[in-house]
Amino acid sequence: MPRTDPEGHGPVRYGPPLPADGLPVPPELSAVLAAAASRAEGEPVGGGPALRAAACGYWERRGLPTAPDRVVAAPGAPALLLALTAALGGDVLAPRPCTAWWTPYARLLGRPVYHVATPVECGGVPDPYALLETVRRVRAEGGDPRLLVLSVADDPTATVAPPEFLHETVEAAAGEGLHLVSDETWRDTLHDPQETVLLSPAEMLPGKVTVVTDLAGGLLPPGWPAAVARFPASAAGDGLRARVLDVLTALDACVAAPVAVAAGHVLGEPGPVTARRSAAARLHGRVAAAAHAAVVAGGALARPPRAGRHLYVDLGPLRAALGAQGVSDAQELEDFLTARLGMPAPGGHRFGDDLQALRVRLCTGPLLGASEEERAECLRSPDPLELPHVRRALIQLRSVFDDLRDAQRWEPPR
Incomplete structure (x- = not known):
């Protein structure tokens, strides 16, 4: 009989880590962390002013103007997604396949996760017609889909969603009243930036998209956990950010102070x-x-x-x-x-x-x-x-x- 639950490898207890770059930590970055090691005060929940300002500059350079009161920092993207899932409530939609750490956090909260097929061209973003059909079916069965998680630069498929296809999916999600979380952890790791067009869903639908970036993707070593989230500039975005901060406060999920300094340094993108x-x-x-x-x-x-x-x-x-x-x-x-x-x-x-x-x-x-x-x-x-x-x-x-x-x-x- 085929196995359906591999022994010893449950969905919460085991998950492959992010693909590490395997390269030594740059000496300059080690020096920044070492210089901040004597900081005795802790970083506040959600990130201090310097870290949030650095995140604003990072997104500004990518065509996403951001105010510091729209930013939240946490010790890794999983903490942010856990808080977002708890704050939004309802059922979760994700592409198939998807990043390994997305679904365990919904399961920990007792939230159903529905996987949606992706197109032939790319992974990370659901096919818009499959998305609409999945939402219809879930609602017909009494479910309450509220959150779609996607990634334009994808783990595990290593593909980048074409902008025209992404636009169709974003429009379909908006039409169904879904909030989107765009995991942009890998956007700075394009193999050929001159030949690959990457757009964020937040550029297409500013009021309905929260952007999450784990700095372990292209900026920090994975052993220095730090991530930032950008919330929509709207009353709904204000409320969502406040609820996320409540969850992070309950978890005491703060970025370590020396890591926050290193994160601010790399988000500033010096030469x-x-x-x-x-x-x-x-x-x-x-x-x-x-x-x-x-x-x-x-x-x-x-x-x-x-x-x-x-x-x-x-x-x-x-x-x-x-x-x-x-x-x-x-x-x-x-x-x-x-x-x-x-x-x-x-x-x-x-x-x-x-x-x-x-x-x-x-x-x-x-x-x-x-x-x-x-x-x-x-x-x-x-x-x-x-x-x-x-x-x-x-x-x-x-x-x-x-x-x-x-x-x-x-x-x-x-």
Whole structure:
């Protein structure tokens, strides 16, 4: 009988972390944190004036004018989404697949989560017609959908939603009275910013969208948790922000004071910060493109990665070869590939996908080397794909998928 709940890996107790960049912390940023380490006073709930002002400048440079009284900071985006879900009430809608940490917080609050199919072009944003049908069905069954969470630069699919498609989905959500939370954690990790157009839903529907950005995406190390939220400039936005602050206060969810200083520094985007961010995005983009070529040549399917430090791979075409290895669902595929590749390969069921679908998220960080020195060398090298340790990692990846492809060819028809 197929498993529906993998043993030992419940939806709340286990979830893959954000794809880390694997690179050393820049010395300048370490110095900023160290200089603030002696601060004895704590950061207030929601963030102090300096941090919120820095967030306003960050969004202003992205075409989203923001006042400090529209901003809330927290120790990571999960705390913000938990508070937003509690404050808004009702049922939650999310694309399938979606970021791993979105749905556990709704479940912790006892809120139903309904996944909506995404289009062929991209992940992160529901198909507008599927969204309308899901809302209709949920309401017909007595549900109360109020919140749609989406991401234009997506984890796990590493795609960027085309603006015209995003507009259709945003209009459909607005027509149904849904509040949108736009997770923009990965917007600063575009592999080719000159060729990729990224628009925020908040530019299209200012009064109905709350923007959430976890700084672990492109600005801070994941071990320094900090995130910021931008609320709509409206009476409804005022009320929502106040309720979110109530929840964060009850949780005592404050950004650590030294981390708040570091967060304000990177949100200010001085030259060294933007240069390092751009270099890291280019590096991961090149490695992701090479990994994509390897898995596609091996017979798997994957959308070309456009942002982030990961790609989402569908091994459905290799099902027969995997079945001969005892792999029949995403949990078994996760175990199989993690062992074969020597790196984490979380299955699609971690991201709200069907357990029976043979999909995994692969990250580029582990392909950069085993030591801090090797990973730092990748950042300095004009051709990181030619570094011996990167070549070995990509050859290992390619060989695993090539072996499956060759086994698939010899698998007798069933």
